[in-house]
Amino acid sequence: MNRRDLFKIVAATAISASAFGFAPTTAVAQEVTLRLHQFLPAQANVPAHVLIPWAEKVGTDSGGRIKVEVYSAMELGGKPPELIDQAVNGVVDIVWTLPGYTPGRFPRTEAFELPFTMTNAEATSKAYWDLFESDMKDQDFKGIKILGTWVHGPGVIHAKGDGIRKLEDMQGKKLRGPTRVINALLAEMGSEPIGMPVPAIPEALSKGVIDGTVIPWEVTPSLKIAELVTTHTEFSGDRALYTAAFVLAMNQARYDSLPDDLKKVIDDNSGKAFSASAGRNMQEYDAPGRKIAVDSGNTMIELDQAEVDRWKAAAEPVLTNWYAEMDAKGIDGKALYAKAQDLIAKYSN
Numbered sequence: 001m002n003r004r005d006l007f008k009i010v011a012a013t014a015i016s017a018s019a020f021g022f023a024p025t026t027a028v029a030q031e032v033t034l035r036l037h038q039f040l041p042a043q044a045n046v047p048a049h050v051l052i053p054w055a056e057k058v059g060t061d062s063g064g065r066i067k068v069e070v071y072s073a074m075e076l077g078g079k080p081p082e083l084i085d086q087a088v089n090g091v092v093d094i095v096w097t098l099p100g101y102t103p104g105r106f107p108r109t110e111a112f113e114l115p116f117t118m119t120n121a122e123a124t125s126k127a128y129w130d131l132f133e134s135d136m137k138d139q140d141f142k143g144i145k146i147l148g149t150w151v152h153g154p155g156v157i158h159a160k161g162d163g164i165r166k167l168e169d170m171q172g173k174k175l176r177g178p179t180r181v182i183n184a185l186l187a188e189m190g191s192e193p194i195g196m197p198v199p200a201i202p203e204a205l206s207k208g209v210i211d212g213t214v215i216p217w218e219v220t221p222s223l224k225i226a227e228l229v230t231t232h233t234e235f236s237g238d239r240a241l242y243t244a245a246f247v248l249a250m251n252q253a254r255y256d257s258l259p260d261d262l263k264k265v266i267d268d269n270s271g272k273a274f275s276a277s278a279g280r281n282m283q284e285y286d287a288p289g290r291k292i293a294v295d296s297g298n299t300m301i302e303l304d305q306a307e308v309d310r311w312k313a314a315a316e317p318v319l320t321n322w323y324a325e326m327d328a329k330g331i332d333g334k335a336l337y338a339k340a341q342d343l344i345a346k347y348s349n
Contacts, residue, residue, distance in 0.1 A: 088143070119345075170191045201213050236304055
């Protein structure tokens with residue numbers, strides 16, 4: 001056999017192996033690119049200090065075989081309430097979003113958004129993960145791979161004018177709220193709740209569509225809230241007025257398509273510890289946001305315990321109404337809320 005005939009045989013063998021998915025040489029490690037989509041500007045706290053570091057760590061832990069590309073401020077298209085379906089339908093691979101952006105779809109997550117429930121973001125995020133695993137994973141989130149569940153720090157009321165100094169000051173105020181439950185709370189307090197995603201807040205404030213908003217301190221710098229309002233109302237005591245629940249969610253089929261070793265990389269960077277860290281991060285970055293407002297000369301209002309007790313009493317119908325709504329869905333709302341409270345107390349001690 002001459003050299004030309006030998007070359008033809010080797011080439012044909014290589015082509016045949018390639019056609020059947022076999023490499024004639026040592027197999028090259030599989031490389032995966034995952035697109036993560038979220039609604040805040042890239043410089044905001046969560047993308048800058050939670051999501052992008054998470055993406056980088058996944059890349060490092062995979063030996064460079066996974067590349068997570070983080071797309072911010074809805075740059076891949078759509079609106080924030082559409083994010084969860086972008087993950088479910090495989091438009092993107094991973095999203096960071098609020099279940100509450102799609103009202104009624106993930107009812108059990110609302111247990112953590114009920115008034116005067118959360119203590120601190122780290123403890124509440126741990127409780128959220130536990131309740132997700134026991135009561136949400138195969139119910140609310142069936143068919144979705146949840147990587148993290150967490151909440152932000154204590155909710156604050158940021159308002160124009162004289163601000164909110166007592167319960168009566170809520171009457172008729174147009175306040176932006178993030179989710180169905182929190183809007184129900186604002187309505188019980190006497191305000192006119194207006195639901196909208198976080199990115200819409202600055203324009204709504206500047207155009208007078210709303211008189212104020214409820215958000216945690218940590219997101220205020222990226223939205224320039226201190227420049228758009230004059231007062232900030234905080235609540236004394238060990239329970240916050242409210243918090244909002246988040247998820248980091250992945251398309252289940254995309255996760256299932258990964259080889260086992262890369263699934264392990266994702267799993268090792270998911271779960272309770274990651275959720276607790278993300279919640280802790282959000283609350284830790286409340287301090288820099290608050291300092292900007294103080295340095296701007298804005299008025300800081302802290303309601304004392306006696307006034308907070310008045311708000312708690314006024315908020316009771318939110319709980320009773322939520323129990324009834326859950327019962328109508330076949331969910332024991334009172335038992336679920338008690339379980340959430342017990343878990344929060346466990347991790348707060």
